[in-house]
Amino acid sequence: MEKGKVRILIAKVGLDGHDRGAKYIAQALRDKGYEVIYTGIRQTPEDIVKAAIQEDAQFVGLSLLSGAHNQLFPKVVQLLKEKGAEDIVVFGGGVIPADDIPFLKSQGIKEIFPPGTTIDEVVDFIEKTLKDAAH
Amino acid sequence: MQLIEGLKRRDLRALAKAISLAENDPLKAEEVFGEVISQPPMSFKVGLTGPPGSGKSTLIRNIVSRAVEENMSVGVLAVDPSSPFSGGALLADRLRIAIPNLDPSKVFIRSLSSRGHLGGLSPGIVVSVKLMDYYGFDLLLLETVGVGQAEVEVMYLADLVGVVLVPNLGDDIQAMKSGLMEVADLFVVNKCTLQGAEKLRLELESLIENSPRFQNALWKPPVFSTDALTGEGLEELWAFIKNSPRDENFLKLLEKKRKRQVHFQIYQSLLNYFRLKAEDAMKLLSLDYYSPTVVRELIKKILEGREEE
Ligand code: B12
Ligand SMILES: Nc1nc2c(ncn2[C@@H]2O[C@H](COP(=O)(O)OP(=O)(O)OP(=O)(O)O)[C@@H](O)[C@H]2O)c(=O)[nH]1
Ligand SMILES: [Mg+2]
Numbered sequence: 001m002e003k004g005k006v007r008i009l010i011a012k013v014g015l016d017g018h019d020r021g022a023k024y025i026a027q028a029l030r031d032k033g034y035e036v037i038y039t040g041i042r043q044t045p046e047d048i049v050k051a052a053i054q055e056d057a058q059f060v061g062l063s064l065l066s067g068a069h070n071q072l073f074p075k076v077v078q079l080l081k082e083k084g085a086e087d088i089v090v091f092g093g094g095v096i097p098a099d100d101i102p103f104l105k106s107q108g109i110k111e112i113f114p115p116g117t118t119i120d121e122v123v124d125f126i127e128k129t130l131k132d133a134a135h
Numbered sequence: 136m137q138l139i140e141g142l143k144r145r146d147l148r149a150l151a152k153a154i155s156l157a158e159n160d161p162l163k164a165e166e167v168f169g170e171v172i173s174q175p176p177m178s179f180k181v182g183l184t185g186p187p188g189s190g191k192s193t194l195i196r197n198i199v200s201r202a203v204e205e206n207m208s209v210g211v212l213a214v215d216p217s218s219p220f221s222g223g224a225l226l227a228d229r230l231r232i233a234i235p236n237l238d239p240s241k242v243f244i245r246s247l248s249s250r251g252h253l254g255g256l257s258p259g260i261v262v263s264v265k266l267m268d269y270y271g272f273d274l275l276l277l278e279t280v281g282v283g284q285a286e287v288e289v290m291y292l293a294d295l296v297g298v299v300l301v302p303n304l305g306d307d308i309q310a311m312k313s314g315l316m317e318v319a320d321l322f323v324v325n326k327c328t329l330q331g332a333e334k335l336r337l338e339l340e341s342l343i344e345n346s347p348r349f350q351n352a353l354w355k356p357p358v359f360s361t362d363a364l365t366g367e368g369l370e371e372l373w374a375f376i377k378n379s380p381r382d383e384n385f386l387k388l389l390e391k392k393r394k395r396q397v398h399f400q401i402y403q404s405l406l407n408y409f410r411l412k413a414e415d416a417m418k419l420l421s422l423d424y425y426s427p428t429v430v431r432e433l434i435k436k437i438l439e440g441r442e443e444e
Contacts, residue, residue, distance in 0.1 A: 004159030005222075005248070030223040037246050040230035050239045051229065055246060056151040085148065 005035045006130065009057040011048045012041040013076065016066035021094055021115075025061065028119035034126070045075040052080065052088050059126065062092040062109075069096050074107035081108075089129055093117060139168065142270055147239060150270050154245055157262035161407045164262045171269040172400075176393065178210070178268050179380050180275040182293025183323075184255060184315065187281025189299045190325040192231035193363035194372075195276050200234055201373045202274050203241055210243045210272035212263060214256050216280045217248045224248035228278055243272070255279035255286030258407055261400045264292055282315065290318040291399030294389055295379055299323045300339075302331030317348070319356045320388075321375065327360040327368060336360055354388050412437045 010026045012019055019041050026038045037055045039048065052060045060080075062073055069092065077090050092104070093113035101112045111125050138156070141149020157164040165172060181198075183191045195211060202209045213228035226246035233244055245263075252258045256279060267275055279289050290296050298319035324336045339358045349355050357375065361368035379385045416436045422429065 004155060005250075007155075026225055030218055030225040031221050033221040033223040035217075035224045035226065035248050037226045037229060039233070040227075044235065047233065047235055051233065051244075053148055054151055054239070054243055055229070056148075056155045083148075 006059070006126065007035045007037065007055060007057045008059040008061055008126070009037045009039065009048070009052050009055055010061045010063065011039040011043050011051070013043055013045060013048060013062050013064060013072045014066065014068050015042060016064050016068070016094075017041055018065040018094070019063075021065065022061075022063035025063070025093065025119070025122065029122070029126075032119065032123050045072060045079050048076055049079040049083060049085070053083060053085055057088060058130075059089045059091065062090065063094050064092065065095040067095070069094070070100055070103060073104055073109050077108040091125065139170065142171065142266070145240075145270065147243065150243065150266060151245065153266045154247075154259075154263045157266060158247060158250070158257060158259035161259040161262050161404070162411070164259065165404060168262065168266065168269075172262060172265045174265070174269055176268055176294075176396070178272050178275045180264070180268075180277060180293045180295070181376055182277040182279065182289035182296045183299055184279040184282055184286070184289050184296065184318070185299030185323075185325075186283070186301070186304060189281070189301045190361075190363045191278050191281075191299050192228045194297075194299060194323065194325060194361065194369075195228075195278055196232045196234060197363055197366060197369045198274075198276065198373060198376065199232065199237075199242055201369070202377075203234075203237060205377075207273035208241045208271075209274045209276065210245075210267045210270070211276045211278070212245050212247055212260070212267065213278040214247045214249055214260070214280050217250050219251070222251070224250075232278075243267075243270075249280050253286065254288030255282045256288050256292070258403075258410075260288075260292065261403045285314050287314045287318045288399070290392075291396055294392060295320045295376065295385075297321045297323055297376075299325050300335060301326045302329050302335045316342070320354065321356050322358045323372065324358060324360045325363055327362050328365075332360060353384050409437070 008029055010022055012022050026036045029036045039051055062076060073092050080086055080088055089110050091111045092109055096112055096114055104112055113122060138149050138153045142153060183194060185191055199209050211232060213232060215224060215226045215228055217224040226248060229244055229246050247257045249257050277289060277293050296318050298315050322339050324332050336358055343349055343355055359368055359372045361372055416433045419436055
């Protein structure tokens with residue numbers, strides 16, 4: 001990935017209105033020096049992909065607590081691919097049962113952060129992903 | 136190079152990446168996009184500025200939706216402040232501006248961080264605006280960070296500047312001394328259902344009427360009252376914005392403005408150059424105290440660095 005500020009789109013996908021976690025993560029990433037674009041709640045996968053491309057985000061972080069992650073997260077990855085933007089890294093968090101994580105990863109979601117996640121874990125993931133991509 | 140070809144093909148991803156280059160490294164972007172930045176201005180550019188939370192983004196959302204209804208394409212550059220501590224930013228103008236299900240080839244919204252720049256916009260904004268202009272939108276909208284009284288750079292980039300105010304921020308003395316008042320081509324009193332809104336409108340009108348600046352002036356800024364949540368007053372504001380490029384007096388004003396814009400573009404580029412040099416020079420010395428000797432030493436280093444190139 002090119003150098004410069006790392007831009008991360010934090011998005012609430014679907015109809016779920018729980019936004020505390022997403023806002024927490026967005027602010028914490030800003031405090032770690034990233035440029036965070038926060039979309040707000042009730043975004044369709046189409047809106048998120050459009051925003052990720054226009055904003056030139058290197059990462060899209062999805063937040064979902066309602067249980068619809070198995071449908072909505074893979075949809076975002078698939079639409080990015082259709083737009084030729086599969087280089088944008090998708091990760092996510094929220095109330096997601098451990099049993100669902102292998103499926104989500106097989107669908108191209110790079111990492112999942114369940115309740116209790118600390119910001120340092122997220123930063124480690126981002127930095128490691130950037131480092132791997134640089135090689 | 137690839138990016139320029141992408142821009143010519145009107146590839147949205149190329150535009151998005153080109154803007155990133157402009158924001159990350161304005162001087163390099165100037166080199167890469169030389170052909171683009173030396174183009175004359177094309178699209179009509181409207182800037183909105185005003186205090187934090189006055190409703191700039193929500194107004195832009197209204198303007199975008201009206202423009203799209205009339206089959207116009209719209210580009211938006213919206214700046215939010217960077218953190219002075221981490222250098223990061225939480226960019227949330229998009230949250231208020233974006234309208235679901237809009238055709239991405241008609242509406243392009245890009246959030247920018249001020250990255251420590253103090254004029255209300257960003258260090259790369261001149262090149263970013265040029266890129267948007269080159270890509271081609273019928274209407275280009277610029278939103279500044281929430282500003283106080285002195286962040287007036289938007290007047291050097293936008294053809295038409297709207298200053299968005301809300302009631303209860305002070306009295307007409309605030310209005311008189313603020314630099315913002317001088318950059319306005321039009322005023323918007325937003326949140327017009329709040330108490331004090333009518334008083335603010337009357338004060339602004341009387342200020343414009345009695346101001347020495349506007350005696351015999353070509354252009355007197357009109358005042359619009361709006362409520363961006365209900366859409367009240369938006370019809371009038373949009374009609375005015377849409378028709379200004381055909382207004383004879385406005386066109387005379389625009390001619391002057393475009394000359395100012397060129398001066399600013401070049402000045403901004405020089406500032407970027409010397410800012411980077413200054414930042415590099417600061418790294419070379421251990422800076423424990425402030426004295427004229429230290430400053431002279433640094434300036435010497437900057438100039439030496441210049442000759443090496
Ligand atoms: C607070 C809360 C609410 C508040 C929400 C306030 C708000 N604006 O967010 C209110 C009261 C409004 C609410 C309403 C409802 N809630 Co509720 N709510 C909760 C509760 C108790 C805590 C959620 C929370 O805020 N946690 C604090 C934040 C900081 O944690 P977090 O969101 O998990 O985020 C952390 C991680 O998950 C992760 N993370 C999250 N997102 C992201 C994104 C990225 C990119 C990354 C890296 C990390 C990450 O990092 C964060 C920090 O560690 C949970 C139970 C629970 N223990 O989770 C139920 C819960 C989420 N709610 C639930 C339900 C069912 C509802 C309602 C449908 C109830 C109803 N019948 O009306 C409504 C629906 C509301 C809506 N519009 O969608 C269920 C969901 C069931 C499911 N998944 O199957 C839960 C799990 C409770 C339960 N056990 O049944 N709720
Ligand atoms: N009552 C009322 N609320 C409004 C109006 N316009 C905007 N708001 C609300 O005011 C808040 C700020 O609106 P924004 O559009 O984000 O304001 P802004 O000027 O873009 O803010 P910054 O970009 O942070 O400087 C939001 O909660 C809006 O919903 C209005 O006309 N009336
Ligand atoms: Mg705003």
